[in-house]
Amino acid sequence: MMRGGRIWTATAAVVISGALFSGAASAQCQNTGSFDRWLEDFKREAAAQGVSPATIRAALDGIRFDQRVIDRDRAQRVFSQSFLEFSDRMVNKYRMQHGAKHLKNHASLFQRIEREFGVPGPVIVAFWGLETDYGANIGDMQTLRSLATLAYDCRRPEEFRPELLAALRIIDRGDLRPDQMISPWAGELGQTQFLPTVYYSSAVDYDGDGRRDLLRSVPDALASTANYLRELGWRAGEPWLEEVRVPGDLPWDQADLGIRHPRSQWSQWGVTRADGRPLPADGLPAALLLPMGRNGPAFLAYPNFDVYLEWNNALVYATTAAYFATRLAGAPPVSRGSGAQALGYNEIRELQQLLVRHGYDVGKVDGILGARTRAAVKSVQVRLGLPADSYPTPELLARLRQGG
Numbered sequence: 001m002m003r004g005g006r007i008w009t010a011t012a013a014v015v016i017s018g019a020l021f022s023g024a025a026s027a028q029c030q031n032t033g034s035f036d037r038w039l040e041d042f043k044r045e046a047a048a049q050g051v052s053p054a055t056i057r058a059a060l061d062g063i064r065f066d067q068r069v070i071d072r073d074r075a076q077r078v079f080s081q082s083f084l085e086f087s088d089r090m091v092n093k094y095r096m097q098h099g100a101k102h103l104k105n106h107a108s109l110f111q112r113i114e115r116e117f118g119v120p121g122p123v124i125v126a127f128w129g130l131e132t133d134y135g136a137n138i139g140d141m142q143t144l145r146s147l148a149t150l151a152y153d154c155r156r157p158e159e160f161r162p163e164l165l166a167a168l169r170i171i172d173r174g175d176l177r178p179d180q181m182i183s184p185w186a187g188e189l190g191q192t193q194f195l196p197t198v199y200y201s202s203a204v205d206y207d208g209d210g211r212r213d214l215l216r217s218v219p220d221a222l223a224s225t226a227n228y229l230r231e232l233g234w235r236a237g238e239p240w241l242e243e244v245r246v247p248g249d250l251p252w253d254q255a256d257l258g259i260r261h262p263r264s265q266w267s268q269w270g271v272t273r274a275d276g277r278p279l280p281a282d283g284l285p286a287a288l289l290l291p292m293g294r295n296g297p298a299f300l301a302y303p304n305f306d307v308y309l310e311w312n313n314a315l316v317y318a319t320t321a322a323y324f325a326t327r328l329a330g331a332p333p334v335s336r337g338s339g340a341q342a343l344g345y346n347e348i349r350e351l352q353q354l355l356v357r358h359g360y361d362v363g364k365v366d367g368i369l370g371a372r373t374r375a376a377v378k379s380v381q382v383r384l385g386l387p388a389d390s391y392p393t394p395e396l397l398a399r400l401r402q403g404g
Contacts, residue, residue, distance in 0.1 A: 029154035035065040038152045042161070046168055055172045059144050069141075069149040072185045073156075080367050082342035083291035087320045087334070091327060095129040099328045102134060109219055113206075117226035118236025122328035124225050126321050127192050127311070135191040138215055143167060143181035143189060147196070150186065163187055166196035175203070175212040182215070190214025191221035194228070202228040232310040233303075238284070240304035241322040243274040243297065243334055252294055253378065253388040257301060260285040266300065274335065291319050293391025296340030299323075315371070343392055348373070351392050354400040355380065 043056050081089075103110065103121050110121030125134075132138050147167055150160035167187070170176055176189075183189050189199050191214060203212035206223035214221045247270035254261065254269075264281040266288065272278055279300075286300040299319070308318035323334060343351065345367040352365040352373055360376035369392070378390040384404055386396065 031070075031152070031154050035152050039063060039148065042148075042151070042164070046165060049165060051165070051168045052172050055168055059168055059171055059178045060148065063145055063148050065152065066145050066149045069146045069185050070153055073150065073153070080345040080348065080369075081316060082340075083297065083316050083319055084334075084336065084340075085342070086316045087323055090130055090320050091324045095133070095324070096327060098134055099125045099129050099324075102128070103328065106218070106222070109222065113223050113226045114236075117223070117230045117234075119226040119229050119234050120325075120329065122325045123229065123234075123240065124192075124222050125328055126324035127225060128222065130317075130321055130324065131193045132191050135218070135221070138191060138193075139182055139184035139188070141183060141185050143183040143187050143196075144178055146183065146185050147187040160187070163196045166200040169200050170196060170212075173200075173212075174210070175199075176215070180215065190224070191218070192225045194224070198228060199224075202231055229307055229311075232307045234307050235304055238304055239302045240308070241289075241302070241319070241326055242286075242300045243326070243331065244279070244288075244300050245272045245274055245276060245335075246288070246290075246294070246298045247271070250288075250294075253382065255288040255290045255294070255389050256378070257287045257289060257305075260287045262286075263300070271298075271300070274332075289319065290389050290391060291315065292337060292340040292342060293393065294387055294389040296337035296391070297334045298337075315369075340391075341394055343369075343394070343397065347394075347397060348392070351377075351397050351400065354397075358400070 039060060043060055046056050046060075047053065099122075102125055106121075110124070113124070114120055128134050144164070144167060147160055147164040151157055151164045153160075167181065167189075170189075171178055171181075181189065184193075186195075188195055190203075194203070194214060199212070199214060203214055203224040204220065204227050205212050206219040207217050209217070211217075212220055212224065214224055244266075250269055250271070262283040263279045263286055264283065266286065267279040267281050271288070284302065286302050287305075289299040289301040289305070291297060291299075301322075305318070305322055308322045309315070311321070312318055327333070348369055349365055349367040352362045352367075355362050355373070355376045356365065358380070360379060361372055362376050363370060363372040373392075374390040377392045377396065378388050380386075380396065380400070381388040381390070384396075384399060
């Protein structure tokens, strides 16, 4: 699963394994060629791309195909959970306590990072906690063997061949030795899990030792995360997500990440801060995010929230990461709403099938409430005269079952 430009397969997937389902989208294909011949061809390509012969020998000589990696890839899983289910699981007591401790212990480092890159400490710490539990779970597989296996494999070679080449360049640059490259099965490196292409382009040496070591150096890992977020478009000094309270007569069709209004407009429509205080009547643009519909939690998502979707385009992960950062910055726990009902995986698949039958484009029928499915739900809600909050309810599913 793509995390912006990165493949989401690492620690967060392991942590939520109790609520996963098999990825039906994992296309099957058969490898019929010789891995050894492919590897020799790749070595020649790497040399032509300027990688040194010493690095190629040290990194790739003796590398073997790893069927375990292919098995993991074929069975890759994605989550189908509501925002409250996922955030309850991920923003837990352990991560909150340790996140606060790291913010305190590394306060001067975070101040320096924010001055240079414009990204606040809580934003970085939230990713650090979600991705690897603050560096405790960076993986236990040989990165180069995993990447070589996936670059050879028939399913996604065009995605992993550049990653293997970037891993060689990281070695060539002197940042890591081949034996230091340890990761989850898909080759993501470091305490906030960068694929090698991101590592090579965005990592910074922040402890001054002349290397960019995102596995063992906390300053390098945290500053590199901030640098990458800045490259993705982070706007210094601006919020990212804010819980709000919404009135019952809101124009629900405006609750859409693709629609932004100034805070002054949301205020005119009766949206307030979560504690009831008025919003600033200014021109800061924001979208109204209702991750579980009008009866669930409500947030204003500011332009910086786009960066979360670049990091991981799964809405439930992006919303949870942004919410976690607000908690670390001092926000209280999110409101549970007023009884939002979440459809399960099988119900969402049925919903998608019914939407397709009615002529709507949902992308893949995969049981995931993605952007296309939400857009189709909104269209149906408008047609049926229901509040158009883009969130499917048991009522909507029943109406579609009846041919509505």
